[in-house]
Amino acid sequence: MKWFTAWRRRPWAGYAVVLVALATIGVVYAGFSPRTAQATDSSASADDLAHGKQLFNQNCASCHGPNAEGTRDAKGNAIAPSLIGVGAAAVNFQVSTGRMPAMNPGAEMPRKTPVPVFNPDTIQVQYPPNATEEQKKALRQAAVDKNLNDIQAYVESLGNGPSVPSADQVAPANDKVGLGGTLFRTNCAQCHNFAGQGGALTYGKYAPPLLQSTPTQIYEAMITGPEAMPVFNDTTITPEQKRAIIAYIVQTRSEANPGGNGLGRIGPVAEGLAGWLVGIGLLVLAAMWITAKKPKKLKKQHD
Amino acid sequence: MSTAELPKAVDGPLTFIDDRLGSTTFMKRNLKKVFPDHWSFMLGEIALYSFIILLLTGTFLTLWFKPSMTDVIYHGSYVKLDGVKMSEAYQSTLNITFDVRGGLLMRQIHHWAAILFMAAIMAHMLRVFFTGAYRKPRELNWLIGLGLFTLGLLEGLFGYSLPDDALSGAGLRITAGVIQSIPLVGSYIMFFLFGGEYPGQDIIPRFFTLHILLIPGIILALVTAHMMIMWHQKHTAMPSKDQAETHVVGYPFYPVFMAKTGAYFLFTFGVISLLATFAQINPIWMFGPYDPAAISAGSQPDFYMGFLEGSLRMMPNWETNLWGYTIPWNVLIPALVPLGLVMTGAGLFPFVERWVTGDQRYHHVNDRPRNAPTRTAIGMTGVVFYGVLWLAGGNDIIAYKFDVSLYATTWFFRVAIFAGPILAFIITKRICLGLQRSDAATMAHGYESGTIKMMPNGEFIEVHKEPEEEQKAVILSKEEPKPSLPARDENGIPAPATKGLLGHVRARLNRAWHIDNITVEEGHGHEAEGADRELSKGH
Numbered sequence: 005m006k007w008f009t010a011w012r013r014r015p016w017a018g019y020a021v022v023l024v025a026l027a028t029i030g031v032v033y034a035g036f037s038p039r040t041a042q043a044t045d046s047s048a049s050a051d052d053l054a055h056g057k058q059l060f061n062q063n064c065a066s067c068h069g070p071n072a073e074g075t076r077d078a079k080g081n082a083i084a085p086s087l088i089g090v091g092a093a094a095v096n097f098q099v100s101t102g103r104m105p106a107m108n109p110g111a112e113m114p115r116k117t118p119v120p121v122f123n124p125d126t127i128q129v130q131y132p133p134n135a136t137e138e139q140k141k142a143l144r145q146a147a148v149d150k151n152l153n154d155i156q157a158y159v160e161s162l163g164n165g166p167s168v169p170s171a172d173q174v175a176p177a178n179d180k181v182g183l184g185g186t187l188f189r190t191n192c193a194q195c196h197n198f199a200g201q202g203g204a205l206t207y208g209k210y211a212p213p214l215l216q217s218t219p220t221q222i223y224e225a226m227i228t229g230p231e232a233m234p235v236f237n238d239t240t241i242t243p244e245q246k247r248a249i250i251a252y253i254v255q256t257r258s259e260a261n262p263g264g265n266g267l268g269r270i271g272p273v274a275e276g277l278a279g280w281l282v283g284i285g286l287l288v289l290a291a292m293w294i295t296a297k298k299p300k301k302l303k304k305q306h307d
Numbered sequence: 308m309s310t311a312e313l314p315k316a317v318d319g320p321l322t323f324i325d326d327r328l329g330s331t332t333f334m335k336r337n338l339k340k341v342f343p344d345h346w347s348f349m350l351g352e353i354a355l356y357s358f359i360i361l362l363l364t365g366t367f368l369t370l371w372f373k374p375s376m377t378d379v380i381y382h383g384s385y386v387k388l389d390g391v392k393m394s395e396a397y398q399s400t401l402n403i404t405f406d407v408r409g410g411l412l413m414r415q416i417h418h419w420a421a422i423l424f425m426a427a428i429m430a431h432m433l434r435v436f437f438t439g440a441y442r443k444p445r446e447l448n449w450l451i452g453l454g455l456f457t458l459g460l461l462e463g464l465f466g467y468s469l470p471d472d473a474l475s476g477a478g479l480r481i482t483a484g485v486i487q488s489i490p491l492v493g494s495y496i497m498f499f500l501f502g503g504e505y506p507g508q509d510i511i512p513r514f515f516t517l518h519i520l521l522i523p524g525i526i527l528a529l530v531t532a533h534m535m536i537m538w539h540q541k542h543t544a545m546p547s548k549d550q551a552e553t554h555v556v557g558y559p560f561y562p563v564f565m566a567k568t569g570a571y572f573l574f575t576f577g578v579i580s581l582l583a584t585f586a587q588i589n590p591i592w593m594f595g596p597y598d599p600a601a602i603s604a605g606s607q608p609d610f611y612m613g614f615l616e617g618s619l620r621m622m623p624n625w626e627t628n629l630w631g632y633t634i635p636w637n638v639l640i641p642a643l644v645p646l647g648l649v650m651t652g653a654g655l656f657p658f659v660e661r662w663v664t665g666d667q668r669y670h671h672v673n674d675r676p677r678n679a680p681t682r683t684a685i686g687m688t689g690v691v692f693y694g695v696l697w698l699a700g701g702n703d704i705i706a707y708k709f710d711v712s713l714y715a716t717t718w719f720f721r722v723a724i725f726a727g728p729i730l731a732f733i734i735t736k737r738i739c740l741g742l743q744r745s746d747a748a749t750m751a752h753g754y755e756s757g758t759i760k761m762m763p764n765g766e767f768i769e770v771h772k773e774p775e776e777e778q779k780a781v782i783l784s785k786e787e788p789k790p791s792l793p794a795r796d797e798n799g800i801p802a803p804a805t806k807g808l809l810g811h812v813r814a815r816l817n818r819a820w821h822i823d824n825i826t827v828e829e830g831h832g833h834e835a836e837g838a839d840r841e842l843s844k845g846h
Contacts, residue, residue, distance in 0.1 A: 111712075182381075182390040189473065189601035196604065198473065198593050203604025204706035204713045211604065255387060256593070262404070263415055263587030271474070271603070273701040275588050276610025279422035282586070283578055284353070284430060287423075290574040291349035299563050 056158025059151055063105045063119065072162050083109070090228065091165015092156035097224035099152060101217070111208035112231065115216065124148045166227045173243060174219040176251035180244070184252030187245055191236065199269040200253050205232055215257050219250045342564040343544035343557035347434045349571055353427035356575040357420045358530065364417040365519060371407050373399040374469065374515035376508045385592055393471075393596035396511050400470040400591055415583035421463055422588075423579060425611040428456050432653075436686050438673035440543045442666075446657040448536045451529050453654055458526050463609055465518040470589075471511060476597030477606045479506060481619070488638035506599075543673050546784030548777045552671050605704055610697070617699030618645045621720045645696055649689060656685075663816040664788075677746070678785040680739035681820045684732045691731035695723045736823075743825035746782045749774055750827055783829065788821040 011017060060072070067084035069075050074086035087095075098104035102116040102123075120126040124145045131140050156168065177184065189198065195211035197203045202213035209232050214222065226246055229235035241249070267274040313321070325331045342348075375395035381388050383398070384405045403410035432452060435441050441449035464482065468475045483505045486497040502509030541555050549556045558564050582588075595601065608616050618641035625636040660682065661667065676683040698705065699720040706713040753771035760770050774782065795801050805814040 181387050185387055185595060186391055186598070186601075189595045189598065189603070193473075193595075193601060193603040198595065198603035198605075201605075202707065204703040206713055208712040208715075210707055252387070259387070261587045261590070263411055263590060264583075264585040266587050266590070269590070269593065270704060271605040272589075272607045272609050273605065273613075273704045275418075275422065275586075276613065278582065278586050279419065279426055279610065283419065283423045283582055284426050286578045286581075287353050287427075287575060288346065288350075290571065290578070291346040294567050294571055294574070295344045295346045295349065297567070299558065 052154045053158055053161055055151075056154035056156070056161075059121065059155045060158050063121070063155075067106070067109070072159065087159050087162065089163030089165050090159065091163075092160045092168050093166040093224040094228040094230070095156045095159045096152060096168045097221055097228055097230055099155065101221055103230070112205075112210050112212075115212055121151050122148055127151075166224075169220060169223045169227075171220075173247070174223040174250060175247060176219060176254050177244065177247035178251045178255070180248035181251045181255055183245065184248030184250070185256075187241065187249050188252045191241065192249065195233075197270065199256055199266075201269050214253050217253070219254065222250050222253060337538075338559070338561035340538065340541075340560040340564075341555045341557045342542055342560060343550075343555055344567075345545045347438075348542065350427055350434055351431040352568060352571055353575050354424050354431060355530065355534075356572045357424035357427060357579065358526065359572075360420040360576060360579060361417060361424060362523065362527075364413050364420065365523070367413045368403060368410075368417060369519055371399060371403045371410065372396070372469070372515075374512045376471065376506070376511050388592065388595070391596060394511070396469060396471040397591070397596045400472070404592060412583055415586075415588050416579055418588045419579050419582040419586075421466060422609065423575070425456075425459050425463060425609075428452070428459055429611075432456065433686070433690070436653075436656075437676045437683060438543070438545070439670065439679055439682060440673050441657045442670040443657075443661060444540055444669055445536075445543070446661075448533055448540070449657055450654060451533045451536070453650065455526060455529050455533065457650065458522055458529070460611055462518060462522045462526065463611055465514040465522070467609055467612075468514050469511060469518060470591050471597050472589075472591035473594040473597055473601055473603060474589075474591075474606055474608075476506070476599070477602060478608055478612075479510065479597075480599070481616075484638055485642040488635045488642065490632075490634055490639075506597075541671065543671055546672050546675065546781050548780040550672055550780075552669065555671070605707075607701060607704075613700035614645060614649075614693055614696035615642065615700075617696040617702070617720070618642075620702055621696075621699045621717055621724065623721075645692070649693060652689065663813060663820055665817065672784065674786075675781070675784065677739040677742035680736045680743070680823070683739050684736040687731045687735040688728040691727045692724065695720055695727050699724075740823055740825055743785070743827060746785070747825050747827045750779070750782055750829055754778075779829070782827060785827045787826060787828075788824055 061070070064072070064087070067075060068087050069084070072087035075083045077083055095104075098113075099118065099122050102118040103113040105119060106113050107116070117123060117126075120128065124141070127144050127147050129140070129143050129147050131143060135143070160167070192200075195203055195205060196214055197211075200214035203211050205211055211232070217225070223246055225233060226236040226241065226249075227238075236246070261269075267278060312318075373395045377395045378392055379395050379398050381391050381393055381398055381401065383389075383401055385401055388401065400414075403414060405411070407413075435449065435452070464478065468479050468482075483497055483501060486500065487493045489496065497505070500510070500513070501507045502513070542557075544550050544555055544557065547556065558567075594603065607613065619638070622637050622641040625640075627634045627636065674682075676686075699716075702716040702720065703713060705711070706716050753773045756770045756772040758770040760768050762768060803810075805811060
């Protein structure tokens with residue numbers, strides 16, 4: 005062990021040990037930390053990345069900058085944020101809900117029909133001759149999935165972030181819907197309303213309704229925190245609890261209103277409006293009708 | 308009918324009762340009571356009939372409701388709440404909703420009836436105010452009405468709190484906060500009411516007793532007094548040809564009015580049932596059980612408490628610290644000032660009006676709103692003040708549904724709460740005076756008949772016709788103001804009523820009350836055509 009004793013007395017030995025220790029801890033942490041499973045192909049080929057970059061340049065670079073570093077206006081206010089490190093899940097959420105590419109940047113990016121390259125209904129695909137409707141649909145879906153995967157892979161290649169959850173991860177935990185409801189009321193309802201109808205936020209922003217969001221999009225929103233939404237990471241709300249919340253949302257929006265028309269499920273404001281307009285309105289009409297009626301006997305005397 | 312002999316089986320008991328109670332004369336006198344006909348006179352009846360429906364459905368609900376805040380774990384038929392911790396009150400409301408036959412319908416009828424009860428009281432009060440029906444001798448009934456409105460607010464608040472769902476709890480939390488904001492005694496009253504720290508275990512059983520026993524009892528007593536006074540004083544009537552201060556024109560209670568009002572009960576019940584069947588109200592199973600950590604976007608009270616919610620929402624966040632005590636103006640002012648202004652203003656108004664106008668006469672014929680422009684304008688001031696507060700209570704829903712900035716709505720309401728009532732006063736008064744002018748023109752030149760006539764010289768005129776007797780009587784129901792007292796008589800002695808500061812204020816107010824009055828009098832109606840020709844030449 006003589007060489008070791010000699011080696012460790014060298015002036016740079018201390019630094020080397022620190023470096024080695026840091027590297028070891030880093031590698032061990034990376035090995036043990038709960039990585040969300042990779043749905044996208046992690047070994048994206050160079051071709052895919054190039055295709056992703058091409059899509060990025062066509063659809064995103066005008067605001068987010070050619071290297072996704074974000075852009076600022078003359079006063080230094082951000083026009084579009086940097087996308088380095090946002091991860092695949094953020095890209096998937098923003099693009100699949102149609103929020104990105106943004107058409108009309110404002111306080112809130114609304115959900116809208118995705119642009120054709122990311123839209124299974126409108127994407128242009130070369131169909132083989134005599135393909136059936138179903139085959140065409142599958143081809144369009146496959147093309148969209150490829151585009152999404154490639155652009156996600158490209159953004160992911162700029163810096164790691166949360167990846168797109170697998171179908172198992174977002175499957176509604178229907179046996180835990182009670183827990184999901186409790187968590188939803190504590191964490192989500194204050195902005196999205198008790199039935200996921202959405203609500204107003206400050207400065208023209210709003211929490212969108214959750215009526216069209218797919219389980220994947222709901223999950224992605226929780227882990228990436230789009231726009232004003234906070235990030236609910238896996239320590240705040242565990243993956244299992246996220247599935248319970250998804251179950252609650254999915255069940256609530258498909259649930260019938262046992263009491264009749266739900267009046268938009270926005271609470272007492274709509275009820276008051278209905279009470280005045282329908283209730284008092286109909287009764288005033290009834291009162292006018294009743295008081296306009298003259299009894300025959302007395303009418304004769306008067307006429 | 309009256310000549311037919313009654314069967315002995317009917318006649319006997321009737322005679323027995325009559326001999327002891329003297330009911331025949333009572334019935335004879337009262338069944339003939341005359342009620343004037345006007346659609347707006349039915350608004351109060353909506354409230355009366357909703358109240359009856361509230362009593363009946365409320366009784367049904369008490370059979371299953373458990374006013375207890377004991378924690379339980381739900382394992383009932385509503386699967387989405389399975390395994391969730393909740394209070395027994397909330398659980399029993401879920402059971403009424405999903406397990407008791409007809410329970411949800413009863414709950415919805417109860418709640419819709421409550422909405423209509425309060426809406427009808429408000430509409431009825433506005434009718435009474437704008438037609439001046441509160442004037443002597445009916446001031447007491449006006450005050451009783453205000454009391455009923457206040458009790459209705461309280462009763463609604465308590466009922467809203469009972470199911471112990473998320474919205475109930477939010478309402479209770481605000482109630483507790485408002486009570487605590489009262490300087491010096493607030494904390495003590497809050498602890499007394501809640502039996503300790505918020506929320507404690509006592510508040511729901513206590514509110515239950517108040518909601519089903521005390522307040523409905525007082526409301527019932529006051530409604531009875533309200534009706535008996537109305538019966539005794541007779542109903543006011545709208546101005547018409549045959550109507551006079553000395554007698555009422557209308558239909559006798561039996562059989563005409565009884566049939567009408569009976570039918571109207573069925574209409575009210577019908578409309579409430581219609582709403583309860585087809586429009587869901589207060590879906591507590593979606594709000595979830597009360598949990599201090601949970602709140603939903605769009606958490607509002609029922610509409611009648613909305614004006615308090617609105618005043619709270621638009622209030623700037625002001626607080627003062629004095630010797631270690633906080634005076635929370637941000638809660639105290641919105642909770643007390645608007646309610647105080649509306650209620651005190653409404654309560655004092657009949658007496659202030661009597662003092663200002665010096666009108667001590669009995670009034671049984673209503674004013675047309677245009678003929679009392681100052682009163683109508685003050686009324687609209689109140690309506691706009693209340694309306695702005697009310698809208699502000701739903702500012703987040705407005706911001707969300709109409710896509711405007713939430714803070715923009717807050718600032719709009721903060722300005723509108725001061726500017727709106729002033730504008731409303733000016734605009735309403737001008738509209739009233741414009742209508743008076745139109746009445747004066749109708750009396751002077753007749754009304755525009757729509758018939759165009761060509762004169763021999765080729766000139767076209769529109770024929771103006773003299774109004775019908777009925778229309779004339781309605782227009783001429785306007786009372787011209789008496790000339791206000793001269794401040795000093797010819798000897799320079801000030802009139803007794805205008806002496807002192809109060810007298811001075813009174814004289815000023817009296818002048819302001821009648822200012823800009825347009826005199827409406829019977830003109831040269833028979834020369835309508837000739838007068839009109841001159842008029843059209845002028846153009």
